[in-house]
Amino acid sequence: MVSRVIPVEPFDLVIFGGTGDLARRKILPGLFRRYCAGQIPADSQIIGAARSEHDATEFRAIVAEAIREFGGGKACEDGTLDEFLQRIDYVTVDARGDTGWSELASKVRKDLINAFYFSVGPGLFGDLAERLHRYDMADDDSRIVVEKPFGRDLATAKALNASLAKHFDETQIYRIDHYLGKETVQNLMAVRFGNMLFEPLWNSQYIDHIQISVAETVGVGGRGGYYDKSGAMRDMVQNHLMQLLCLIAMEPPAKFDPDAVRDEKLKVIRALDPVEPHHIVRGQYGPSADDDGFRTHVGDPASKTESFVAMKIAISNWRWAGTPFYLRTGKKLKARTSEITVVFKDAPHSIFGAEAGRHNNELRIRLQPNEGMTLDVTIKEPGQGGMRLVDVPLDMSFAEALGPNVAEVPDAYERLIMDVIRGNQTLFMRGDEVEAAWAWTDPIIEGWQARGEVPKTYDSGSDGPTDAMAMIARDGRIWREIKL
Known part of the structure; x- marks a missing residue:
């Protein structure tokens, strides 16, 4: 191709x-x-x-x-x-x-x-x-x-918007988030709205929960000064993960038009419930054999800034009531990967008996590395007596499915810069969208500061704090393994 x-x-x-x-x-x-x-x-x-x-x-x-x-x-x-x-x-x-x-x-x-x-x-x-x-x-x-960063809170975001609005109309301002330029991120809309297979099932009636994970193996490195003032919440959740959440959860826009798409994303942000403290886990990576640890890099032995965040989010609208979204992101984890996992509910009744076990379908969307999608389906285990079931993946790696020329597909920055020249704002954040995201984020950060919370220490090269595992386990669920 x-x-x-x-x-x-x-x-x-x-x-x-x-x-x-x-x-x-x-x-x-x-x-x-x-x-x-x-x-x-x-x-x-x-x-x-x-x-x-x-x-x-x-x-x-x-x-x-x-x-x-x-x-x-x-x-x-x-x-x-x-x-x-x-x-x-x-x-x-x-x-x-x-x-x-x-x-x-x-x-x-x-x-x-x-x-x-x-x-x-x-x-x-x-x-x-x-x-x-x-x-x-x-x-x-x-x-x-x-x-980015387009502000560090709602007040500064509004001030930046106002300073730009003095000289440029909103239709001229392109707030860039390179995650939205990734081929797989754009494919979220193609998969949802271009396939009859998925969109009728894309709601709380059929989906048990959705996970969004963005894991990095690197630490803060030379960005310690910036990161100690920012943290994972401001640096990653408020923008990158929020945008992925919006694309996964939004209603179908009337057409593939910049403002139509961004209107629906804004509705998702405004439908987010406040997050309870027990539904958030903050972490900070400690020293290891190959790294001096977060606090050494930021130059503050008492830093309370997080390098890891995991949270459970609820969207209060008709489509998603009762379906939780689990978000996590962190540095110095065991693998570099960005993945969205849509976990569908079990079949309401199994005709195969208890010995067949519980099985559900999962759609995994890999943003990096090896962009692609995998859909787990349940089949009979070959060669076994009786009806034993097993889950197998239908795997589509872009590099394999689309041939060697897929390498020529523009990367995120290339695509987005060309969209600027074309005058297409679909993949760029609008001012009211940014402000709405900060309006939801600010109370969470203010709550941490008011309670004097200290992030949980986790080992470099791990999955993050054990409290993050416990948080999702309380709901009878588990995180998808962080792996390449």
Whole structure:
């Protein structure tokens, strides 16, 4: 199967923070891969902008090095890389001053699509938005891309929204969450709304519970200062896991339209019940043979910040009343994996007797690694006397099912940046959606602080705190094993 690539219209993309880590690891290599795929027109222009003193030649060398290191093995022969670098320019700018802005304005062409990627801290969003208008670079058709964290609570999220709204309409603001650009995440909607097999069963009558797990093997590393102020709740649950929850739980939108989809996601967030303290487990990984532990990395021997969160969530609407959602995410766990498991209820009556055991169907959606889906179905165990039942997987790995060219499918950042150029906001968070998520999250965090709760210590390379296992076990359920 060969992916069909549709070129976008010519554009000018300015990357503020163009010398930063995100630009080097994700944005620039992703743009190069899209150029290699024939999706970026040759007359497009990519301009890096940052405080660092570089000329265009020096920045092109930085871009070339980043592509060779993080480009994912894409071939650079036949002059493709040199061609791409000719589309690269650079301007030294001061986000809070006037240095470089006139020069940058002279390079941005007003007769093309203009997009501005704010690959910087949120404290600079308002300054950049104001200067784009002061120097007449932005108009009603311009787009801006802003990275998370979009605030650290409801108050700061509202302030950020207000600062951007002074200069840009909501239809011009693209709040990026790379999880929504993953192929499998988008397939959630295709599986649900494109198959008669699933959607009639997608409710509390047939589904026992749903698990969403995002596990990492790495620790906080060099992000200790940021992470100690954030924690897993702000860094992962409020955005990544919340978005996955919305896509799993939302009602069918009237059409595949940006606002129709986001309207339904917003309804899910507003239907979330407050979470009781005994339905949340916080954890913090301790020291191990290969790691000094969370508190050493963040530089605070008494830190109460969590590196792991597990919780039981209820959605109070007709579709999901009585069906719990179990979410967990953590660092320094035994495997790197992101997976959604939909556990269907047992058959109401077994004709095979007690010896056949209990069996239910599970749909597992793997986001990483090895993107794909597995549906467990119950069959007769071959070669056995009597009617002995066994669960077997119907496994669809994208790499196997779609052939070798699946590797050419854009990664999350590639897809989302191209959606910005197309003007498609379906996979981006809307301002009211972000605020609603913080409105639900804030009381949970405030409750921890008011009670002075200390996270449970767990071993690196484990499944997390044992209390998380006990929490779901109280309901007669178990977590799906964290494994590759």
